[in-house]
Amino acid sequence: MRPSAVPFSPLSFLFISLLFSSTVNAQATPDTNLFQWKFANNFLDTGLASCQSLDITVEPVNVTNNTHGIPPFYMLAWEIGGTPRTVLLGLNETSLSWTVDHPVGTSLMLNVVDSQGNGGGIGPQLFTVLPGQTTACVINGNNTDFTVKANVTSSINTCQPWGLRIQGGTPPYNVSFAQLNSPVVTNVTIPSPLDAFTFINRATPQQLLLAAVSDVTGRYAFGTPTVMPTGSEDTTCAGLNSSPGNATLLNGEEAAQAKAKRQRAATLAGVLTPLLLLLFGGAAFWGYRYYTKQQKMRLELKPDPMVLTEPKYVEEANPSRGSQPESQVMSILDVHTSPSGSNSLLNPFLTEAERNLTVSPVDASDGHSVTSSSRPNSSSSRRGFSNFPVTSVRRPNKKAIEAGFATSASSPSSQNPSPVATGSTSSIPPRRNPPIVERSQTAKPPTRPSSRVPSRSASLGAPVALPEGAPEFIIQHQDAGRFVRELPPPYKERRSRPTPDVPYSP
Incomplete structure (x- = not known):
C-alpha cells in the first residue's frame, strides 16, 4: 500500500536543516548528490494539474556504486515569488507520490531530498500549475508577515553581489540557493540578529537562480526572489566572499x-x-569667423565690374512756344559774359574760339539768327548727336584754300546760304530772316565784323567758306558715330617745317 503524502513538520525540517547547514558566517558546503529522481510513467510534461497525484521514482546516481538516499524522502517545491513548501513523499524509494497543492498559475522549482538533506537534483526547467479537476487541496501560504526581497531581480554578472533583505520570522535564518539544471543546493545560515545576506554570484550563467529563506521554526518566507546569472563562467571571484549583515x-x-x-x-x-x-560656442564663433573671412576673401578676389562713364553730350535748348515745331534753335552762349552760363550745357568738342561765339535765338530787332536743321521726332533719336547742327561749316582759312574752295566773302552763296542738311534728301525752305552767326563780345578779334555762317545742302557737295581768319567749325552728322574729332589738314600740317618745293594742289 502506497503511503499518502503528508506535510513535513517544522521540527523535523529544522532537524534536517541543522544537519546540512553551517552555523558559521560564510557560505556552506552544498549537499551531496547520492541519488536522482523523476516522475514515473515517463511523465515529461511541464504543466501540472492542480490536486493531481504524481508517482515519483528515486534511483542511484551511479549504478556501479549503488548509492541510495536515506528515507524518508521529501518534496521541496520552491514557489517563484511565493512561499516554498515541504511535503513528505514516503519511506520507500520505489513507492513515492506527490500531490500538486500549489495555487493555479504558480511556477515551481522542484527537488527531492532525503532525511539527511541530500538532494536528487533540480530539473532543467520550471513547472507550471494548471487548473485541474478540483482545487480543494490547494494551500495558500502567502503570509506577508515574513518576507524576503532582493535588490536585483533581473540579471547579475559573475562575481557581482546580490543583496537579500529579510523581514519578520524568527532568527537565525537559513538561505537556500537553488538553480535550474543543478544537482546540488547551497545552504547558508545567517546568525542572529542579522537579517541580510550579500551573495557573490558564482552560479552557472544563463540558468535561473533562486533564493529561499526559512527561520528557526522551519517556516519559509514569502517572496522567493529569482535572478538570471550572466557573464563569465570563471567563478573564482578571488577576494570576494558572501557574507551576512x-x-x-x-x-x-x-x-x-x-x-x-x-x-x-x-x-x-x-x-x-x-x-x-x-566648446560649442567657440566652435560656432570660429566657424562664423572662418565663414566671414572666406566671404571677404571671395569679395576681394572677385574682379570689380567695369563701370563705363556716361559720355558727355549737349542737350538741345527747349524751343520757344512761338517757334515752329519743324525747326529748333541752338544756343551757344559765352560762359564768361552770359549770366546764365553756369546753367548752359556746352559742347565738349568745341574749341576755345568756338566757345567764344554766341548763337542766340531769332531776334526780330536785329535780324541775326541761325537756324538748325529740322528733324522730325528728334527726341527719339540718339541723344548724343541731337545737339549738333547739321549745317556744313568749313574753316575759311588755308585749309579751305588748299582744298580748292572759294574764299570770297562777298560771294552770293554767303549772302544766300543754302538750307541746312536734314539727314535726308529733302531740305527745309529758307526762312524769311536767314540765320547768321555773330561774334561774342569777348571773342577775338573784338572789332572784326561778324559774318554769316555758311551752309551747304545735304544733296550738294560744294561747301561755302567764311572769310580768312574766321573761326573754324566741324559739323558731325547724325550717322557719323558717337564722337566728334577734329579733322586734320587736308594737304598741309600746321607744324613748322620747311615748305617743300612742290606746288599745291588746285
Missing part, C-alpha cells in the same frame, strides 16, 4: 552610495555642461 546598515550604505552617485553625476554635469557650451 544588518539590513538597516546595508540599506543606509546603499542609500549613501546612491546619493553620492547622484551627486557625482550632478557635479559632472555641472562641470561638463559649461565646458560643452564653451
